[in-house]
Amino acid sequence: MNLLKLIFLFLLLLLVQVFILNHIHFRGYINPQIYILFILILPARIPGYALLLTAFFTGLVMDLFTDSLAIHTASTLFAAFCRPAVLRLVTAGSKQDSETDPSFGSIGGLSLSIYSGIIIILHHSMLFFLEIFRFTEIAQTLSRIFQSAIITFIFVIIGFALLEKRAGSQSR
């Protein structure tokens, strides 16, 4: 993926998140956060500082559009910080080195799912704890994290599949 495509993807995810998904509420409060796909899909070769700055900027833009001051920034940053370690973890057993970009084709469906799942759980945990910031409501918070993470996970996997299909048909 080149830079232009990434910028296009960023804008697309922003629009989908702000104008569609932020208005979808499963069971009243479950709100998918598809924009995390942007952090997940960044090339593996991206330097550390660029990864963190990208995450910071992505989160900040989300905060600007959702009235939530800096909680998206902090949680996206946290997800980006954990990303290299998680990516190394899921690609360790396989023959591919950790330099391959995360996608179905490169690291396989199972590894991709584990990788996305861990990052999404980390991101959502940070997001909901920062938002609620009360330990008296911990059971409710955990159930929110879990339920929202599942929905986001489904959206992210669909996102990966669609992008890959598109890229595949273009190269042919």
Add this chain to the structure above:
Amino acid sequence: MRNLLQFIYRYHFFLLFVLLFTLAMVLNASRQHYKQAFIWHSANTFSATLFQVRANLASYFHLRHVNQRLLEENAKLLDRLEENFVVAEDTTRIYYDSLSQRRYTYTHADIIQNSVTRRNNHITLNKGRDHGVLPDMGVITPYGVVGVVKAVSSNFSLVNSLLHSETMVSVKIEKNGHIGSLQWNGENYRIVEMAYIPPHVELEEGDTVVTSGFSTIFPENIPVGEIIDWKIRRGETFYTAKVKLHLDFNNLAHVYIVKNLMQEEQEELENHASPDI
């Protein structure tokens, strides 16, 4: 010096993370001071304008519903017109007291940004300081309480929705006048909790809950919802009742901002009389 630079270079990923994360946390902490943080909220011109465009588009899809509500409101107001009443006895005459003072004024506003999914939900309205909106004004519809204005910019205002942990509304049960306080527990956005109802009060399913008018923010007798369940929680001596809201926060589009012309006077007296609190 060289060692330090080497150290920074070696751990730059971690150090940069700590730096940016601290920055985010500082921003997050400043959320309490709404006025300083205001630039980050959607009431800042750029995103507010975008949301206004979306709200304009979306409002077309609600027109039928909104018209229906307006008709109902109109019917209610027509019902109160003087012409509808015949004087039953001609020995008494009604004079309107010219000394009566106006207490509340209303401004209508459109919602351009709203949410129901978070623990603390905010609403952005398209009226601001230039339209006479000030912090601590109430926001209502004829079907219930919406929230309290928290901060204003010149053309927009930010409202703490009823679905916010800091919003508390003084309410009463319509049939017997017993008061309690209304707060959202963060679960279902259609249901809020009314706390501090004494245990001797007889409650029934379907009892209407209205605003008490005790606070300086909301006028009296705005319907809020109906009681669906109540119990005494462990370790407490009061009933906590579940109240189903008449208002569906998810499809709100038009609201009224209430200005209480006597707010300052009442607050001044209350603060003056009870300096301990």
